[in-house]
Amino acid sequence: MTDPSRARLYEELAAESRRYLAAYTLFNQAVADHLGLHPTDVQCLSLLTAEPEPLTVKQIAGMTGLTTGSATRLVDRLERAGYVTRTPDRQDRRRVLVTPVPERVARVTALWDDLGQTWQTVFDDNSEDELKVITRHMRRANDLSRTQIERLRTMPKPG
Amino acid sequence: MTDPSRARLYEELAAESRRYLAAYTLFNQAVADHLGLHPTDVQCLSLLTAEPEPLTVKQIAGMTGLTTGSATRLVDRLERAGYVTRTPDRQDRRRVLVTPVPERVARVTALWDDLGQTWQTVFDDNSEDELKVITRHMRRANDLSRTQIERLRTMPKPG
DNA sequence: AAAAATTACTGCGCGGCGCAGCGAACTCCG
DNA sequence: CGGAGTTCGCTGCGCCGCGCAGTAATTTTT
Numbered sequence: 001m002t003d004p005s006r007a008r009l010y011e012e013l014a015a016e017s018r019r020y021l022a023a024y025t026l027f028n029q030a031v032a033d034h035l036g037l038h039p040t041d042v043q044c045l046s047l048l049t050a051e052p053e054p055l056t057v058k059q060i061a062g063m064t065g066l067t068t069g070s071a072t073r074l075v076d077r078l079e080r081a082g083y084v085t086r087t088p089d090r091q092d093r094r095r096v097l098v099t100p101v102p103e104r105v106a107r108v109t110a111l112w113d114d115l116g117q118t119w120q121t122v123f124d125d126n127s128e129d130e131l132k133v134i135t136r137h138m139r140r141a142n143d144l145s146r147t148q149i150e151r152l153r154t155m156p157k158p159g
Numbered sequence: 160m161t162d163p164s165r166a167r168l169y170e171e172l173a174a175e176s177r178r179y180l181a182a183y184t185l186f187n188q189a190v191a192d193h194l195g196l197h198p199t200d201v202q203c204l205s206l207l208t209a210e211p212e213p214l215t216v217k218q219i220a221g222m223t224g225l226t227t228g229s230a231t232r233l234v235d236r237l238e239r240a241g242y243v244t245r246t247p248d249r250q251d252r253r254r255v256l257v258t259p260v261p262e263r264v265a266r267v268t269a270l271w272d273d274l275g276q277t278w279q280t281v282f283d284d285n286s287e288d289e290l291k292v293i294t295r296h297m298r299r300a301n302d303l304s305r306t307q308i309e310r311l312r313t314m315p316k317p318g
Numbered sequence: 319a320a321a322a323a324t325t326a327c328t329g330c331g332c333g334g335c336g337c338a339g340c341g342a343a344c345t346c347c348g
Numbered sequence: 349c350g351g352a353g354t355t356c357g358c359t360g361c362g363c364c365g366c367g368c369a370g371t372a373a374t375t376t377t378t
Binding site: 069074092093 | 333336337
Binding site for chain 1: 164165168169173175176177179181182183184185187188189190193205206209222224277279281287291292293294296299300303304305307308311314
């Protein structure tokens, strides 16, 4: 902590993190623009295709941070664009299952794959150990962010 | 590339990246909610404090992906809330320099530091070399995203 | 000196989003 | 059973961030 060279590394890392995450926001926006969708829609498709089973509107709302009302409209847009279909849940007739349409979503995943190939070149000069370091850091940050979000919600707000 | 263990690492890294970045979106939203700001505003403050010198409205527009008109309004909001000040550029009188107000931004950085203390525990078990690996990766990804965004813009759009 | 380019700002309309409220369906008890 | 309370998805409403197009001021170019 009092180690100056380490402190400098922290500082540099903090600054780089901000640019890194800002860059991601721009990237996501560019992907959405390219597909004629909104960033939220892209994230929703990403979540839908990552899950093995269809999600309910409520689950989508939770994973995107939207209200159920906004999630309904999100699904409306995706359905109108042909990316997903609504299916009533037979177990619970209040629920609506949202299923991605494979041939339509393929256009999105194809783009991801295409971009992913280029991303690989970034990692190509890293050793396996280094890749593990990076992956581990992401996983930790991911876990921590969840608890931090919860903490933010319970913290007293300024103003 | 044909190395199976390395391919697995890539796959894992890709999946983790998506969760990592999705988590960041939610985290950023939570921070913005907590401060009573918009995610874009928070990102802008993040960028401003990450840069050593004040930025122009045009530069802010570029870094956030907004048009100059929207960037003007973004600065309007931040100025009205007291987070930044506008200063005319003496070298080029068309330009307006946007400078963060330290004591006001302190409220934001205090939150970051508070959260960052916990984040530091994530880094504490990393060696200096490992920290450098992470930082370098971010820098590279940052650079690549720029070219990828350009590629997306020139790519033929589907539909 | 005139023309072109750059920078920041402003009216206008679009649309995503939260909020509050609705009906339908499910769960829990007595 | 059956009524109260809860959950789920949907809808009308208003807010406001954003892009677009145009403008004025300043700089750069010719």
